[in-house]
Amino acid sequence: METLWFGLVAILIAGYVILDGFDLGAGALHLFLAKTDDERTQILDSIGPFWDGNEVWLLAGGGTLYFAFPSLYASAFSGFYLPLMVVLWLLILRGIAIESRHMMHHVLWTPFWDVVFSGASALLAIFLGAALGNVVRGVPLDANGEFFLPFWTDFRVSPNPGILDWYTILVAVLALTTLLQHGALWIAYRTHEPIESRARAAARKLWFAVVTLTAFVTLASVIVRPALFQNFGVYMAGAVFPLLALVGLGAIYRAKTPLKGFFGSCAYIAGMLTSVVFSVYPSVLPAIGAPGLTIHNASAPLYGLQIGLVWWVPAFILACGYSAFLYRRFAGKVDRPAAT
Amino acid sequence: MDDALTLHRLHFAFTITYHYLFPQLTMGLALLILIIKTLALRTGNPFYEDAATFWIRIFGINFAMGVVTGIPMEFQFGTNWSRFSKAAGGVIGQTLAMEGMYSFFLESTFLGILLYGREKVGPRVHWIASLCVFLGSWLSGFFIIATDAWMQHPVGHRIGPNGEIILDSLATFLLNPWTFVQYAHNMAGSVVTASAAMCAVGAFYVLSQKHTDYGKFFLQIGVPAFALSALIAAFPTGDLQGKMVAQYQPVALAAMEGHFETKSGAGLNIIGQPDVERQRIDNPITLPRVLSFISYGRWNAEVKGLNEVPRDQWPDNIPLLYYSFHIMVGLGTIFIALGLVAFLFLRLKWLYTCKPVLWALLLCFPLPYVANTAGWMTAELGRQPWLIYGIMRTADGYSTRVSSGSTLFTLLGFMGLYTLLSMLFLFLVQRELANGPGKQEAH
Numbered sequence: 001m002e003t004l005w006f007g008l009v010a011i012l013i014a015g016y017v018i019l020d021g022f023d024l025g026a027g028a029l030h031l032f033l034a035k036t037d038d039e040r041t042q043i044l045d046s047i048g049p050f051w052d053g054n055e056v057w058l059l060a061g062g063g064t065l066y067f068a069f070p071s072l073y074a075s076a077f078s079g080f081y082l083p084l085m086v087v088l089w090l091l092i093l094r095g096i097a098i099e100s101r102h103m104m105h106h107v108l109w110t111p112f113w114d115v116v117f118s119g120a121s122a123l124l125a126i127f128l129g130a131a132l133g134n135v136v137r138g139v140p141l142d143a144n145g146e147f148f149l150p151f152w153t154d155f156r157v158s159p160n161p162g163i164l165d166w167y168t169i170l171v172a173v174l175a176l177t178t179l180l181q182h183g184a185l186w187i188a189y190r191t192h193e194p195i196e197s198r199a200r201a202a203a204r205k206l207w208f209a210v211v212t213l214t215a216f217v218t219l220a221s222v223i224v225r226p227a228l229f230q231n232f233g234v235y236m237a238g239a240v241f242p243l244l245a246l247v248g249l250g251a252i253y254r255a256k257t258p259l260k261g262f263f264g265s266c267a268y269i270a271g272m273l274t275s276v277v278f279s280v281y282p283s284v285l286p287a288i289g290a291p292g293l294t295i296h297n298a299s300a301p302l303y304g305l306q307i308g309l310v311w312w313v314p315a316f317i318l319a320c321g322y323s324a325f326l327y328r329r330f331a332g333k334v335d336r337p338a339a340t
Numbered sequence: 341m342d343d344a345l346t347l348h349r350l351h352f353a354f355t356i357t358y359h360y361l362f363p364q365l366t367m368g369l370a371l372l373i374l375i376i377k378t379l380a381l382r383t384g385n386p387f388y389e390d391a392a393t394f395w396i397r398i399f400g401i402n403f404a405m406g407v408v409t410g411i412p413m414e415f416q417f418g419t420n421w422s423r424f425s426k427a428a429g430g431v432i433g434q435t436l437a438m439e440g441m442y443s444f445f446l447e448s449t450f451l452g453i454l455l456y457g458r459e460k461v462g463p464r465v466h467w468i469a470s471l472c473v474f475l476g477s478w479l480s481g482f483f484i485i486a487t488d489a490w491m492q493h494p495v496g497h498r499i500g501p502n503g504e505i506i507l508d509s510l511a512t513f514l515l516n517p518w519t520f521v522q523y524a525h526n527m528a529g530s531v532v533t534a535s536a537a538m539c540a541v542g543a544f545y546v547l548s549q550k551h552t553d554y555g556k557f558f559l560q561i562g563v564p565a566f567a568l569s570a571l572i573a574a575f576p577t578g579d580l581q582g583k584m585v586a587q588y589q590p591v592a593l594a595a596m597e598g599h600f601e602t603k604s605g606a607g608l609n610i611i612g613q614p615d616v617e618r619q620r621i622d623n624p625i626t627l628p629r630v631l632s633f634i635s636y637g638r639w640n641a642e643v644k645g646l647n648e649v650p651r652d653q654w655p656d657n658i659p660l661l662y663y664s665f666h667i668m669v670g671l672g673t674i675f676i677a678l679g680l681v682a683f684l685f686l687r688l689k690w691l692y693t694c695k696p697v698l699w700a701l702l703l704c705f706p707l708p709y710v711a712n713t714a715g716w717m718t719a720e721l722g723r724q725p726w727l728i729y730g731i732m733r734t735a736d737g738y739s740t741r742v743s744s745g746s747t748l749f750t751l752l753g754f755m756g757l758y759t760l761l762s763m764l765f766l767f768l769v770q771r772e773l774a775n776g777p778g779k780q781e782a783h
Contacts, residue, residue: 049456052407053448060444062414063437070429077418077425078739084419085750089757092408096764099404103768146422148741300430301500304507308434315441322449329460 001305002295005068006284008312010277012061017128017273018182018266019054019323023047025183027094027121028176031114033187033198040114044098045334046190051098053326055091060319064312068305071145072284072298079139079147080131083163087127094120122176129175133168136276137161137224138288145293157224159288167224174213178272181206181252182265188258190334200258207252214249214272225286228279238278245271344744345735348420351751353720355412357713358758362406364712367481367527368534368569369399370474372561377470381463391557392470393458394777395538400455401768405761412754414440420747424727424737431497431507432487435514439483447476481530482523489519491728492719493588505731521584522719525577529715531569532675533708538562539682540705541773543698551776556692563686563701567679574672579634585722586635589729590644592722595655596665597631599645606631606643614662619646655724664717671711678704 026047034040066073097117139147152162184203188196232238251264285293373395380388417425450472496512539562545555586593598614598621608631612624632641685691727737
């Protein structure tokens, strides 16, 4: 039962990264891919109806994590206190930026919110990546299963680490690059020329960066956590997860249309995240060099998990239904802005 | 460590108080918009459509503020109250996760259609979108109240061998009697805020002779809703809430009332300042025997005073609790009086020319925000010193690993950011009001 909930939380988080990932990437890129205000509006319209719903996946993932693994929620959220608060501020700024931008037309108003939106989007991608890096590296849990990390200490992977060290920064750079590519492919799919060509060219360059960084991060992960690949020896079937990531990378490279490339990118992200989740299992928040919090010592009692399935599954199906409805209604290219 | 505890409490109190300025309008407004959209669908009259669109734009700004200030609330259970979350997450995590899974997906999907899809989807689907946004936001309110009600009056759980709190029956937890009374009272309060806002905008347009047709229409919808919701907030919901507090939290009731000594036929203090050190009310104006009657329905009932319980179980800020309660009740009484007068004038067709009543409606709109905030302060301060009533003290619930320095850092950060948000919000709403209903702003 704990493993099942572990999987469901992983699905919500992967869903969040894939969905909010493209609007984060597109948000960070829109300053650079668009040359005029109309082009910028096109890019923002391409994510306009979706970003709010995409962020709900984060809230739903957080809520589900809260009730299935309360000790993990308590420990991780208080331990990552400072970066999470910054994430909250960035989420606030980002939401306000995209919603305020179109409320008024003024030569200073619009560019101001564009810069806020772009900066907040890029920083969020970096923080999400650093968070993932922290989970792989492990955190200094005390006897109560609690910890507190400063932003940085000496940038080394040591028994006294910060949120940012050379390893987590490397993961953060990979995350940013990945989401930029993801966003570029989305922009290419939903906008008109000449933005489409620019986005495709950017995605192509970013692809090489992603491949290189993926190789480096994999190598670095083995150095930081030598036992990382143990699970793959025990359950061979787990190899499908990294394989999915590789297939995704290949699909992006060979894709004839931006939409196919975008799906390739989805597969790559899903493959990478599930690989991480699979390799730390049954830990949910590893200590440094030890299992730390696992699905067994961090989960809610059995009754809650069982009854939770009763209402959670229908809600999840409904949620997927709404998302499908929304994405179908807004499929294809955005409307061109009225001629100016 | 007291210092850290105080800062964690201030952190949550500040962010939740600010956050709830927005949902209290949007939940009530969702209902009023649904009513106007229903009129529009039935009659096909574009006047109603434009009136609805105007309020949907105001709704959209408030909703966005509610969303961005709401995300920190879910996070803070873990970041600032980790001991509480570790102990109680298996119980209240259920309702918080339900809120995300059932309400937020529903709201976020259909809000997009409501805000931007009027031309794209046709009138029927657009009406359904307004219905779904209404359902989503009222459902969201229910899950949050269910969570708070469990902290006020925990049911459906047992305490495990190591002191952990284990969910025993989801049904008992969700059907907590406290939930339904508090929910009804709270939603009535939300409709008071929204209808007062609608009345104020209507009165503003009628008095300034701009968009007069819309102004009159807003008064036609707003005034009856205001009068009715103000009545419901007091009776039966407020009355039931008071009796529930009397039954389950007698200490809180005594503190709310500044009632220091147990007494039969206890009087109700209308005005007066509690002096906790000397245990008395200074400058009191008291209605004899009324406290006994409203708490237990009998004029001679005995009402337990604070002297019955040890001091370490008293709410830790009795004067603030006392003032919060009295402000809420006092303002509620004013709303009923103003609502009934305005409703009478509306029926007699005197309202649109009666300047004093229009001015009163115009100036009244900030007061429901004060009343709703005071009501929540009454509930949450009255629960002290408990975080989960009778089970966990507030002092045992916060994140001990997060230092007071870090907490102050982020509290100041939120204060600064929310100041900027407030300015942006007022600016955007002012533009909508100046722009008025009817004509669309050229894009």
